[in-house]
Amino acid sequence: MARPKIYDENQVLYAAMMCFWQHGYSVTSMKKLEAATQLSSGSLYNSFGSKEQLFQLTLEFYTEKVVGKRIRKYLHDGNAYNGIKKFIFHCFSSTPLPHNIACLLVNTATELAPHEVKIKAFLKKTFRHIDDALAIAVKRGQQQGDIHVDKDAEQIARHLSFLLNGMLVNSKVTNMQNADWKKTIDKIISSVLD
Amino acid sequence: MARPKIYDENQVLYAAMMCFWQHGYSVTSMKKLEAATQLSSGSLYNSFGSKEQLFQLTLEFYTEKVVGKRIRKYLHDGNAYNGIKKFIFHCFSSTPLPHNIACLLVNTATELAPHEVKIKAFLKKTFRHIDDALAIAVKRGQQQGDIHVDKDAEQIARHLSFLLNGMLVNSKVTNMQNADWKKTIDKIISSVLD
DNA sequence: TTCATTTTGGAGCGATCGATCTAAAACAAT
């Protein structure tokens, strides 16, 4: 037949994701992506078409592998009250990097959403999915008796996701460590759920 | 003496600010800045040194003229409960542009803070100032009897600023209008202050 | 082994980046 690819597409996407996640879309040049993925431009363009398309795939990869995984791990079952806190905390500690790189979705929302309608629509949908997952967990927590029922689950979930994104923005400028965020999250999320 | 400048530096900073605010640092090229400020590159470099330095000044200009103005107008006196809500609402309606461009501080925090230590330090300080102004207003609201005293003012202020930044991120991907944000803010901020 | 097919690495494309340089222009002082 033909010459086979010598790389795994998932590994390439992972490397590209870490690159975009740390540096943002604009600052991440094709040269950096070549270095990060260990591929030459020919292979990258052959497999992914363009920098923009590669980023699209990267964003979907992140949504599934990072965010989706967290949702399934912390929100889908078990004690909802603790699960929600763990879910939020792990948004600050999901990489082994020394500095906080926050969330690719949040970073992308501020950098690209105003100009790229397709990206904007994808992020809108994804944020909605996160809100929905949170709302379901909140509802479970209310049934389990750990979360107050003064307000409906959707509103509490919305409140939580606003807080989460705000804290992620904040984490970009402060030098707080994981332990600090754990405390902060504990206190502030309690004030919403109790 | 010498040939006088034909432009007002504040007007140039305003034009540059709107440019950076809408498009972000990376996407805003010197060519775009020349068009926006109606100046040629010679004048821009003569007056501001570099794109980076111009952005620094722009950020300080924004902090003083946009954020500072809002703080003085809504947080420094009068009814604190309503002032806080107005303050937050006006973060979503401070420009006549049809699309929401959110907040230059939040945009910059996610785009540049990880790489530019000077910018990061400035944003950290500025976010702290905002928190402080909010805390003072919350304290006044507690004395006025409108805001609960279950938690100390600093914690409530922190909660509010996280919410604000999170909502600003969200505003980049949704198509909510001012009226929608007014409702959302009213409901969610009440749940924090009441 | 030969052929057909696809991937690979890298040279190099035109465009644009931020920044510099220079000569003409525009003033005040003399």
Add this chain to the structure above:
DNA sequence: ATTGTTTTAGATCGATCGCTCCAAAATGAA
């Protein structure tokens, strides 16, 4: 009017941008 000084507009710099192209390499099929 002449001189001195600064600003102006724009040509132009080298570097880098995203991307294309192509010959060499690497496979399975015949």
